[in-house]
Amino acid sequence: MQYQWDFGFLLQYKGLIGVGVLYTLAFTIGTAVSGLVVGCMIALARLSNMRVATAVVTGVIEIFRCTPVLVQLVWVYYALPILTGIELSPSVAAFITLTLYGASFFGEIIRGGIISVDMGQWDAGRALGMRRHQLMGDVILPQAFRRMVPPLVNQTVLQLKNTSLLSVLAVPDLLYQGQLITSASYRPLETYTMIAVIYFIILFPLTRFAHRLEARMSH
Amino acid sequence: MSVQKMIELVGVRKSFGKVEVLKDITLNVARGSVVALIGPSGSGKSTLLRSVNLLTVPDQGFIRVGEQALDFTRGHRLPGDRELSAFRARTGMVFQTFNLFPHMSVEENVMAGPVKVLRMPKADARTLAHELLAKVGLADKATARPDTLSGGQRQRVAIARALAMKPEVMLFDEATSALDPELVGEVLAVIRSLAAEGMTMLLVTHEMAFARDVADRVVFMRDGCVVEEGPARQVIETPSQPATRAFLSHFHNGLGPS
Incomplete structure (x- = not known):
């Protein structure tokens, strides 16, 4: 049987699709920023001499790195409110989960970047009498940042793809809108093809950008 | 004594x-x-x-x-x-492996201490850096990047960088x-x-x-x-x-x- 492709009907859902794209992008950018902030704190805690802070943070990171995001999302939305008595809206639960999930990876990238800077650079800055924050800001981070950018971009790409999991909590991201359109139109082939194409259009330039950065760094 | x-x-x-x-x-x-x-x-x-x-x-x-x-x-x-x-x-210190700051030019390396630590105005620090670079025989390398220099040149920049703090030792x-x-x-x-x-x-x-x-x-x-x-x-x-x-x-x- 020959399937009759017909993408025309999707036009009438452009409002829904627009909302989906907006949610996907907003969650990606929002949790990338919050994840970077939390990730920075994680990296500094792990690099500090405070044993307790290091141990706690390392434990949390491992939990987020070694369980699937989907499980984390469901757990934070359904189980956490029962434990704490605090009701979370799907969007808030999703935001918290993706922030912490992203942060546990961002944190390791940032920490890796910082410790990849030669110990002699710390010696040189200290020998000049630089304070800890000057040393970090003027000597270590500018060198570490160059090495961090490509993996940070790659992690952000993954973060955007992970937002598709928000659909299980009925957050109206791109995939969730696709499911809505499918159940109304009974045309999953066109709908999911279009959803995939939209993800690709957003992500392809980003991965190209990461490649270009990596090539620039390596010479 | x-x-x-x-x-x-x-x-x-x-x-x-x-x-x-x-x-x-x-x-x-x-x-x-x-x-x-x-x-x-x-x-x-x-x-x-x-x-x-x-x-x-x-x-x-x-x-x-x-x-x-x-x-x-x-x-x-x-x-x-x-x-x-x-x-x-x-105190000024010079290391075996030079430890110049690779993301800064030669003069910026020498200026780093005076500008960041002593809060010297940049123009003054640049003048000082050029004096010290002349002293170690590298007046013409002020704007070069450290990775374009030979080991001996790098170490002389490192000495100038340490001297820029006017150290006692x-x-x-x-x-x-x-x-x-x-x-x-x-x-x-x-x-x-x-x-x-x-x-x-x-x-x-x-x-x-x-x-x-x-x-x-x-x-x-x-x-x-x-x-x-x-x-x-x-x-x-x-x-x-x-x-x-x-x-x-x-x-x-x-x-x-x-």
Whole structure:
């Protein structure tokens, strides 16, 4: 049987699709920023001499790195409110989960970047009498940042793809809108093809950008 | 002691884990003099040098450089980041591996200390940097990136960077050990001219002929202890301790005529 492709009907859902794209992008950018902030704190805690802070943070990171995001999302939305008595809206639960999930990876990238800077650079800055924050800001981070950018971009790409999991909590991201359109139109082939194409259009330039950065760094 | 002491270390001890690297070291460096620390690797001479500007914080002991003193004997509070930084700002240090800041130009490297630590206006710092670069023979390299320079040039920039803080003393940690043999001379020449100007210097070196000719005193260390100390020529040419003699016997071929 020959399937009759017909993408025309999707036009009438452009409002829904627009909302989906907006949610996907907003969650990606929002949790990338919050994840970077939390990730920075994680990296500094792990690099500090405070044993307790290091141990706690390392434990949390491992939990987020070694369980699937989907499980984390469901757990934070359904189980956490029962434990704490605090009701979370799907969007808030999703935001918290993706922030912490992203942060546990961002944190390791940032920490890796910082410790990849030669110990002699710390010696040189200290020998000049630089304070800890000057040393970090003027000597270590500018060198570490160059090495961090490509993996940070790659992690952000993954973060955007992970937002598709928000659909299980009925957050109206791109995939969730696709499911809505499918159940109304009974045309999953066109709908999911279009959803995939939209993800690709957003992500392809980003991965190209990461490649270009990596090539620039390596010479 | 009739000469004024610029660097004074008393009872300095340091352990890394279970290994005691410095065992109750006492050392004085007179103002305007040059002292060379020699000894086999693992003898603790680099750790001792690094404890003078507190890059390595000792477990025990008293350290004074110029007017500034810190006491690490039991019961004293450990200095914080602010105190350590202020202490280090008065000493200059030059490392075996240069440790120039690769993301800055040559002049920015030299300006980094004055601008960031001393809050000197950038224009003044640039003038100072150019003076110092001229002094080490690199006036034409101000805008170059460190990775375009030879090892000897990099080390001379590192010396200029340390001098930019107008230090009271200069510490050299095997400043020529990472250099190709033909580049050693240009760095030693700069150190020699600093000695002639009366800069107080403490240097860890494997250049025995240089230590003999430029240093006023030589300190021989082994296993975290000072084994022998005295006038440079005497310690290197007629050492009194068997351990010093044994160590120096590895070098005598390279000592050359005096």
